[in-house]
Amino acid sequence: MTDKTIHKTIIIGSGPAGLTAAIYAGRANLKPIVFEGNQPGGQLTITTDVENFPGFPDGVMGPEMMDLFRNQAKKFGAECFFKHVTKVDFSSKPFKVYVGDEEFLSETVILSTGASARMLGLEAEKDLMGYGISTCATCDGYFFKDKEIVVVGGGDSAMEEASFLTKFAKKVTIIHRREVFKASKIMLERARNNPKIDIMVNKSILDIKGNQKDGVSSIILKDAIDGKETVFNCEGVFYGIGHIPNTDFLSMFLDVDENGYIITKADSTRTNIDGVFACGDVQDSHYRQAITAAGSGCMAAIDAEKFLENLE
Amino acid sequence: MSEKSVKITDENFQELVLESEKLVIVDFWAEWCGPCKALAPILDKICDEFGDKVLVGKVNVDEVKQAPVNYGIRSIPTLLFFHNGEIVRQEVGLQSEQALIDSVNQVIS
Numbered sequence: 001m002t003d004k005t006i007h008k009t010i011i012i013g014s015g016p017a018g019l020t021a022a023i024y025a026g027r028a029n030l031k032p033i034v035f036e037g038n039q040p041g042g043q044l045t046i047t048t049d050v051e052n053f054p055g056f057p058d059g060v061m062g063p064e065m066m067d068l069f070r071n072q073a074k075k076f077g078a079e080c081f082f083k084h085v086t087k088v089d090f091s092s093k094p095f096k097v098y099v100g101d102e103e104f105l106s107e108t109v110i111l112s113t114g115a116s117a118r119m120l121g122l123e124a125e126k127d128l129m130g131y132g133i134s135t136c137a138t139c140d141g142y143f144f145k146d147k148e149i150v151v152v153g154g155g156d157s158a159m160e161e162a163s164f165l166t167k168f169a170k171k172v173t174i175i176h177r178r179e180v181f182k183a184s185k186i187m188l189e190r191a192r193n194n195p196k197i198d199i200m201v202n203k204s205i206l207d208i209k210g211n212q213k214d215g216v217s218s219i220i221l222k223d224a225i226d227g228k229e230t231v232f233n234c235e236g237v238f239y240g241i242g243h244i245p246n247t248d249f250l251s252m253f254l255d256v257d258e259n260g261y262i263i264t265k266a267d268s269t270r271t272n273i274d275g276v277f278a279c280g281d282v283q284d285s286h287y288r289q290a291i292t293a294a295g296s297g298c299m300a301a302i303d304a305e306k307f308l309e310n311l312e
Numbered sequence: 313m314s315e316k317s318v319k320i321t322d323e324n325f326q327e328l329v330l331e332s333e334k335l336v337i338v339d340f341w342a343e344w345c346g347p348c349k350a351l352a353p354i355l356d357k358i359c360d361e362f363g364d365k366v367l368v369g370k371v372n373v374d375e376v377k378q379a380p381v382n383y384g385i386r387s388i389p390t391l392l393f394f395h396n397g398e399i400v401r402q403e404v405g406l407q408s409e410q411a412l413i414d415s416v417n418q419v420i421s
Contacts, residue, residue, distance in 0.1 A: 045346035045347060045350065046346055063349055082408060083408070130390065132386050136387075139387065142342070212384075
C-alpha cells in the first residue's frame with residue numbers, strides 16, 4: 001500500500017512518549033498516524049509492575065498501562081499500525097516515512113523511537129539471543145528455574161535484574177568489567193546481601209558458548225588486571241548493560257550527541273529540522289521514566305500543532 | 313484465548329501437533345508476558361489469512377510443564393513451526409504480521 005495522503009503528523013514509536021503525543025495530537029484534530037514499531041507499547045511491555053506512575057496508587061502492569069495509553073489515543077482519532085519504520089527522508093517537504101517499500105507523507109514527524117537494550121556485540125548473540133542470552137529478566141527468568149546464571153553489568157538495572165532472577169535461579173553471578181559500580185548504594189547492598197548472588201569484578205565476557213538446542217553452557221571471561229582467560233559454567237546470560245537510542249535510521253538527517261541521542265532545542269522538542277520533533281528516551285539519556293517520556297510526548301504534540309498553525 | 317487457535321497440552325501434543333497433517337504453529341506464551349499478548353491478535357490474523365492450511369496451537373508455559381522443557385524454550389514468545397512431526401522453523405520474540413506471513417509462505421511453498 002502506498003498512501004498519497006499528506007498527513008498532518010506521523011508519530012514513530014508507541015511507548016509513553018509516542019502515545020501521549022498521539023493523545024494530544026488526536027485531540028488537536030491532527031489525525032495522527034502512529035507507527036508502533038516492532039515492540040508496540042515500548043519498553044514498558046517487558047516490565048511487570050509499574051509503581052511510580054501517578055494515578056495508579058496500587059501499581060499497574062506495564063503492558064496493561066500501555067494498552068490504556070493506546071485506547072486513549074485511539075479514542076481521539078489516532079490510527080495505530082503495528083509497522084516498523086525502516087527509513088525516513090527529511091530532505092524535502094512533505095517528509096517521507098518508509099515502512100519497507102511503503103511510502104507515507106506528512107507535514108510533521110514526531111520521533112519517539114525510544115531505546116533498546118545494549119548488546120555486548122559478540123558473534124554468539126546472533127545464535128543464542130532467546131536461547132540462553134536474554135535482555136529481559138522479567139520475560140525469560142521463568143525458564144531458568146534452579147539454574148546457574150549470570151547478569152552482566154554494574155548499574156542499577158543489573159542489580160535489579162539479579163535480585164529478581166534469584167526468585168528462579170539457583171545462583172546468580174553478577175559480572176562487572178570494572179571494580180567500581182555505577183549502581184546506587186542501596187541496590188548494590190541489596191545484591192551483596194542476597195545469599196544467592198555472587199559478584200565478580202574486573203571481568204569482561206569474551207565469548208558465550210552454547211547452541212540453540214541446549215542453550216548456553218559457559219562463558220569465557222578475561223580478567224582486566226592479569227589478562228587471564230577463564231571458563232565459567234552457566235546456563236543463562238542476562239544483559240543489564242544499559243540502553244542505546246534507536247536512531248540508526250535517523251542519524252543522517254538529525255543532530256545526535258556522541259551517544260546517538262537526538263539533540264532537541266532548549267525548552268522544546270524541536271530538532272535541527274523544522275517540523276521534526278523528538279520526545280521520550282530517544283532524546284533523553286538522563287531521566288528515562290514513563291512519566292518524563294509522556295511529558296515530552298505532550299510537548300512534542302503541542303510543538304507540532306504550533307508549527308502547523310504557523311504554516312497556515 | 314482466541315477460538316481460532318487450539319489449546320495444546322502435554323497430553324494432546326502428540327496427536328494435535330506431531331501427527332497433524334497440516335502445518336502447526338505452536339505459540340509458547342504466558343499471561344505475564346507482554347510481547348506474547350501483542351502477538352496473540354497477529355496469530356489470529358494468520359488463522360484468517362491461511363484458513364485450513366495452518367493450525368495455531370497455544371502452549372501456556374505456566375500450565376504445560378513438559379513441552380517447554382522438551383523443546384528447550386528459554387524465551388517467550390517462541391513460535392515453533394511443525395510439519396509432519398518435525399520442527400521446520402522457529403521464531404523467538406514478537407513478529408510483525410508481514411514477517412509471519414512470509415515465514416508461513418516459505419514453509420508451505
